[in-house]
Amino acid sequence: MSSEKPNWNAAGPFAEMTDKMLKAGKLLSAIKDEDVDVGATPKTLVMRRDKVELFRYEPLTEQKVKTPVLLAYGLIGRYTMADLQEDRSLVRSLLSQGLDLWLVDWGQPNRTERWLTIDDYVDDYIHAAVERICRETGHDRITLLGICEGGVFTTCYAALHPDKVKGLVLTITPIDFHADRDDPNTHHGFLNLWTRSLDRADVDRLVDTYGGLPGEFMSSVFSLMTPMRSLTKYNVDLIDVIDDEAKLMNFLRMEKWLADRPAHPGEAAKQWLKDLYQDNKLVKGEFVLSGRRVDLSKLTAPVLNVFALNDHIIPPTCSRALGDHVGTKDYSEIELPGGHVGLFVSSKSQGSLSKGISAWLAARD
C-alpha cells in the first residue's frame, strides 16, 4: 500500500466545479421544456387508431426511392430516438436521401392498454398502417423499417404477411434471445440474463399488479447496465457540457427522450419477457400470433439486418442470428461501431446508418 498522496491541487478544480455548477443551475432554469424539441421533423397525421397514429413525413428532397418505408419503433421508449435533433436524426437523413417515409407512433400506452398483445400490434395496428399506406400511395407492398422491439414486430409481420412486404430493414433487433451466451463481452446482455433469472410468475405478478411494465421500472433496469455512467451523468457529464450550448442541448434532448418512457402494454409485455426473452420462441418457430405460428423461413422479402457491435442492450449475436433462419437468399448485414442508442444519436454514426439503408433500398426499388 503506497502512502504517497496524489498530487492534486484541490482548490483550483473545486472552485472551477463550483462555478460550473452555479452556471449550470442558471442555464437550466432559463431553458424551457419547449426549447428542447425532439421528434421535430415535420410530418402529417394520416390515420389514428386507438392511441396509435400513422404519420407521413414531409419530403425534404425529390423522391428517389419509390417504395414507401414504414418506420416502427418498439414499445420500450419512443420513436423520437430516431429523430432526436436536426443533425442527429435517422429520419432526416433518410428523407434527405429521397425516401417516402412513414411512421407508426404507438403513443403513450398506460393501464388502458393493459390487455393489448403483440398480436394486436402486428396483426391490427401494423397491418392497418400498411393497408392505409398502400391505399394512399397506390403500392401493393411496402418496406418495413423496424427498430429494436419494433424490429421484432415488423419481422413477425413480414413472416405472416409476405404479400404486403417488399423489403424488411431491421436495426438493433433481437431475434435469438438466448444468443447473448455467445457474446464474450461481459458488458453485453444483462437484460437477457436478468429476464431469465425471473420466474414466470414474477412477470405475471408484476404486470398484473401495475397493469403493464412501468416505464420507470425499465429505466432503472437500463441504468443498471451502465452503472457508473448512470451515477456520473448529472454531475460530471452535465458539468462537462455546460460551456457548450450545442452539447448541452444535445444532452437535454437525450434526457427528454430517456424520460419519455411510457408503460409497456401488459399482455404484450408478458409475451415479450416470457415467450421471447425466457422461452426464445421466435427462433424455435413456436411464437404464435393470432393463432398463426411465426415461421422465419417465410421471410421471403429481401432483408437488411443492421446492428451495433457495442450494443449492451441487444447483443450483436442476438441480432446476427436472423441470417440462419430467413427464407430469402437476399439477406445482408451491416455491422456498425457504437452502441444501442449511439447508432442513432451519436455524431460519428450519422450518415453511415442512413446511407447504408438508403443504398440498400435504392438497389431493390
Next chain:
Amino acid sequence: MTDSIGKGADALADTIAQWSEQWRKVADMSVGAGETWSNSMLPFIMQRAAEKGFGMGAGNDLAEAIERMAKGPRLADVLDFDRKLAHLTAAWNELQGKLAAYQVVAAKPWMRAAQQFNARQPDEKTGDAGWREHLGAWNQLANEELIANQRTEEFLVAQKQLLQAATEYRARQSEIADTIAAVLGIPTQRDFDEVTRQLTELRREVRALERRVGQAGSRGEA
C-alpha cells in the same frame, strides 16, 4: 517522532502523541477495511442480519404477531380491513428485509473496487494527473466490478426477491385502495381492468367483423 516527543514532553505533548497514534491506527484500519471486509465473517453476518431485516423486519415479535394476524382464520367480513392492513404491514416488513439484503449484495463490488484502487501503484493510478484522471480510473474500475457483480447468481437472486417483495407490497396497497374505493362507491382498479378488458375484446371482434365484411365485399358477395 515518538521518541522526540517522549523525551522532552510535557503532559499535553504526551496526550497529543497518544491521539496521533490512535489516529494512525484508525487510518491503518480504514486502509485495510476492504480486506477486513472480504476476509472476515462480516459479509456473512451482514447478509444474515439483512435477511432478518436487522431486527426490524420479519423475525421479531412484532412482525410475527402481524404475520399471525394476517394469516389467521378468516371470519367473513369481520376484521377484514384490519387483516388487509396487517397484510400490508407484513409486506412492508418483507420489502425492508429484502431491500437490506439487496443492499448488502450491491455494496460488495464497491468494497472490492476500493480495495483494488488502494492497492494500485501511484503510476497505475495515473501518477500526478489531476482529479479528473483519477476519477476516470476509479470509474472504470468500479464499473467493471459493478457489472461483474450484477452477473452473479447472488445479485440476481437478491434482485429477484426484492422485485417480488416490492410487487407484493404494491399489490397489498392496491387491495387497501380498492377496499376504500368500494366503501365510497368509487370504481376500483379491478373494475377499470375489467372494463378495459371488455373494451379490448370488443374492438377485436368489431375489427375482425370489419375485415370479414371487407373481404366478402371484395369478392363481390352480397
